[in-house]
Amino acid sequence: MKINNNNCYKFFNGEKHMVEKGTNVLKEGFAKMTKGGVIMDVVNAEQARIAEDAGAVAVMALEKVPADIRAAGGVARMADPTIVEEVVDAVSIPVMAKARIGHIAEAQILETLGVDMIDESEVLTPADEEYHINKKDFTIPFVCGARNLGEALRRIDEGAAMIRTKGEPGTGNIVEAVRHMRMVMGEIRTIQGLEEEELWKYARNIEAPIELVKQTAELGKLPVVNFAAGGIATPADASLMMQLGSDGIFVGSGIFKSNNPEAFAKAIVEATANYDKPEVLAEVSKGLGEAMKGLEMSTLSEADRMQDRGI
Amino acid sequence: MLKIGILNLQGAVSEHYTITEKAVENLKADVEVESVRYAKDVETCDGIIISGGESTVIGKLIHERGIDKVIKENKIPVFGTCAGMVLLSKKTDFDQPLMGLMDIEVKRNTYGRQKDSFEAPIEILGQEYLGVFIRAPALKSYDKSKEDIEVLSEYDGEIIAIKQGSNIAISFHPELTQDTLIHEYFIKEVMKNKN
Numbered sequence: 001m002k003i004n005n006n007n008c009y010k011f012f013n014g015e016k017h018m019v020e021k022g023t024n025v026l027k028e029g030f031a032k033m034t035k036g037g038v039i040m041d042v043v044n045a046e047q048a049r050i051a052e053d054a055g056a057v058a059v060m061a062l063e064k065v066p067a068d069i070r071a072a073g074g075v076a077r078m079a080d081p082t083i084v085e086e087v088v089d090a091v092s093i094p095v096m097a098k099a100r101i102g103h104i105a106e107a108q109i110l111e112t113l114g115v116d117m118i119d120e121s122e123v124l125t126p127a128d129e130e131y132h133i134n135k136k137d138f139t140i141p142f143v144c145g146a147r148n149l150g151e152a153l154r155r156i157d158e159g160a161a162m163i164r165t166k167g168e169p170g171t172g173n174i175v176e177a178v179r180h181m182r183m184v185m186g187e188i189r190t191i192q193g194l195e196e197e198e199l200w201k202y203a204r205n206i207e208a209p210i211e212l213v214k215q216t217a218e219l220g221k222l223p224v225v226n227f228a229a230g231g232i233a234t235p236a237d238a239s240l241m242m243q244l245g246s247d248g249i250f251v252g253s254g255i256f257k258s259n260n261p262e263a264f265a266k267a268i269v270e271a272t273a274n275y276d277k278p279e280v281l282a283e284v285s286k287g288l289g290e291a292m293k294g295l296e297m298s299t300l301s302e303a304d305r306m307q308d309r310g311i
Numbered sequence: 312m313l314k315i316g317i318l319n320l321q322g323a324v325s326e327h328y329t330i331t332e333k334a335v336e337n338l339k340a341d342v343e344v345e346s347v348r349y350a351k352d353v354e355t356c357d358g359i360i361i362s363g364g365e366s367t368v369i370g371k372l373i374h375e376r377g378i379d380k381v382i383k384e385n386k387i388p389v390f391g392t393c394a395g396m397v398l399l400s401k402k403t404d405f406d407q408p409l410m411g412l413m414d415i416e417v418k419r420n421t422y423g424r425q426k427d428s429f430e431a432p433i434e435i436l437g438q439e440y441l442g443v444f445i446r447a448p449a450l451k452s453y454d455k456s457k458e459d460i461e462v463l464s465e466y467d468g469e470i471i472a473i474k475q476g477s478n479i480a481i482s483f484h485p486e487l488t489q490d491t492l493i494h495e496y497f498i499k500e501v502m503k504n505k506n
Contacts, residue, residue, distance in 0.1 A: 019431040026428045029323070029445050029487045033363050033394070036321040057321065057365040092405050092419060093365055094446065116425035116446070139426045273320065273372055 022139035024161070030117065030141050031162035031225040034058055034094075034248055038238070038269050039227070041065050041252040044083065045090035047261070054265035058094040058116070060250070061087035066123045066170030067253035067292065070304070076124045078106040084113045096143070101310035102128020104137075111140050117162070118142050122309040123169045123252070132310060135159030144310075145229065147180045149187035150206030151311055153216065156224055157209050163222055165246075166307040167230015170253050172294030174237045176307060177230045181244045184222070191217040221245075230307070233258075233291045235271030235284050242275035259289035313340070313505060315498065316347035316356035320372040322364020322394060326486035331360060334494035342498060350377040358388045358477075358501035360494075361395030363445065363484050366419070370398050370408035379410045388477030388504050390497040396480035397448050404451075413475045414454035421449035421469060421482070433483070435464040435472055436496055442466060442483040449482050477504040 020026075037057025042048045043064060051059045063079040064072060078099050088095045094116035099106035106127070107118050120133055122145050132155065135142040141161035146152035152163045165184075167177030191202055191213060203213040215223050228241035229250035238249045249272050251265075258264040267284040274280035302308070315335075317328045328346055335342045347353050359382060361369065373379050382389060389412060391399045398410050400417040422429070425446055433442040450470035453460055463472035463479070472481040472493075477500045485493045 019429050021427070021429050023430055025430060025443055025487055026425075026445060029363075029443060029484060030425055030428065032323040032326060032487070033365070033445060035323065035325075035364070036319075037365060037368055052367065055368050055371050057368050088424075093367060094425065111426060114424045114426065141425070269368075 027141035027159075027161035028224055030094075031143070034162075034227075035225055036248055036273065038249045038251060038272050039096065040255055040265060041250075042087060042256070043079075045086045047256055048087045048090045048095075050262055051255070051265055052091045052093050054262065055269035056093060056265070057248070058096055059087060059091060060096045060098065060119060060252075061115075062098050065253040065256055066306075067172070067257050068170075069123060070170040076100075078103070078110065078124070081109065081113055084110065084115060088114050098124055099133070100124040101126040102131050102133060104133055107133050107138060107142075111138055116140060120144050120160075120310075122166055122306045126309050132158050135161075143227070145307070146184065147307055147311070148183045148206070149191075149216070150208045152184055152222055152226075153206070153208035153212040156212055156222070160224065162225045162227065164227040164229040164250055165241075167228070167232070168295075168297065168300070169230045169306050170295075171231050171297070171300070172233035172254060172257070172292040173297060174231045174233070174240065175297060177228050177232065177241060178244065180230075180307075181228055181241060181246060184226070185245050188216060188221060192220055232268070233294060235267045235281055235288075238268050238271045239275040239281050242272060248272065253292055257292035263288050264291070313342045313357040313501060314355060315342055315344050315358045315360065315501065316353055317344065318353070318359055318361045318369075318373075318378070319346040319348045320364075321368045322362040323484065323486050324362050324364075327360050327362045327392075330486050330489070330491055331494050331498075333489075334491035334498055337491055338495055338498060340498060340502070342501075348376075350381045353378050353387070354381045354385060356387060357505055358390065358497065360497070361389060361391040361398055362486065363393035363395065366394035366397035366403075367405075367407045369394055370410075373398065373410065374408040382410065382412070388479075388497075388501050390479045390494075392481050392484055392486060393445065393447055396482050399478060399480045403448075413473070413478050413480055414457050414460065415473060415475070415480065416451040416453070417448045417480075418451045419448045420446050422447055431466065433464055433466045433471065436492060438492060440485075440490060440492060441488050442471065443485075443487045444471075444483050445487075447471075447482045477501065
């Protein structure tokens with residue numbers, strides 16, 4: 001919240017404070033407004049409306065859900081702008097969309113289309129194996145995936161306003177999202193107990209900026225909103241991730257790859273809002289029909305692991 | 312001892328909690344701040360704060376959990392920011408559950424999408440204030456026949472803050488600043504209401 005202080009400080013010391021757009025307060029603030037909510041992947045206006053009716057806080061417009069991207073193979077790119085526009089026009093809630101890692105032009109196109117937040121996502125085939133997008137160059141905020149604290153803080157340093165676990169997208173298997181959330185939370189607990197000189201070394205080891213490491217240690221949490229993503233398929237999965245400390249939930253294939261998308265969408269929203277009430281979870285989990293089939297991690301070849309992209 | 316409840320359903324709840332505690336400290340008031348999620352907890356509060364977030368989502372939960380009923384029955388003052396303003400209104404441009412506690416009509420996303428979100432200096436309660444507007448709503452109209460309605464702030468031709476009785480609706484986000492001005496004002500209103 002350093003930036004907030006600076007802005008107020010500037011303003012209340014009588015300096016001229018102009019109307020500003022694209023500030024960190026606005027970018028990180030947008031992410032804060034999604035806390036406690038569910039963000040759902042959708043591929044058309046009809047799905048977007050189902051998501052909104054079910055109580056999604058935002059939708060992610062894309063061409064194929066991750067499970068279908070996985071099945072289709074080939075290069076996965078930003079969605080066709082027609083799909084993005086269709087979704088933007090269909091709902092009153094915010095719309096996000098995915099750009100390839102490092103693909104500055106895709107991100108610029110999405111910003112122009114009126115998307116509210118960009119997911120620089122490992123679900124799509126990376127465009128740049130060395131560098132992520134300089135997210136500070138954009139007016140709208142970005143969310144990025146991370147498997148551990150080092151990745152999370154590097155992305156924040158590049159300007160990400162929100163972090164999510166990578167998990168293993170399109171698998172319907174929660175195991176990797178759990179691993180990533182536990183890893184980040186565990187590392188935060190570790191740095192909270194470190195002396196300053198130990199923090200310097202820790203920051204070097206995880207290849208993260210020392211200022212962000214210190215800030216995270218002081219806050220006891222990431223300096224931006226932290227969601228769970230990648231493999232959430234059931235209401236119980238959503239509750240599990242919330243109990244592990246997620247600020248909210250991204251559901252990709254879990255809803256529209258299930259037998260009954262309306263029911264699954266509603267149930268996952270209910271489960272996120274009532275994550276600490278097992279009796280509600282039991283109720284909303286009843287008679288949902290089959291969840292998406294899901295993949296066991298050992299069946300994935302190294303090339304199929306999306307989480308290893310863009311570290 | 313008074314109790315202010317921060318409605319913890321969805322959105323920027325922890326930010327409101329922090330700034331409300333700071334406001335209480337500044338006022339040296341005998342006020343307890345509590346995060347509340349269910350009707351039975353809301354019922355014990357003397358004032359409720361509704362955060363920014365998605366008004367469709369928060370509204371649905373308020374309704375399902377019977378929180379609107381408890382607030383109306385007990386006439387608990389409500390301070391709503393952004394989505395909270397939408398929920399306090401009687402009508403919006405979208406079909407969604409509302410509490411309708413104030414005789415106001417609100418237009419959601421008045422200023423456009425996230426790329427149009429902005430920070431700007433505004434004036435409220437006789438002071439300069441940093442307005443943080445995120446996909447913000449503004450007032451479309453209010454019932455001018457109601458004597459207890461008072462416009463608190465306007466910006467660029469739009470009404471961005473309004474009060475009716477002890478209820479306050481504002482379209483921006485004080486919880487994303489460090490400035491406790493409006494929170495202190497609400498706490499004082501709650502105290503007045505209690506007396």
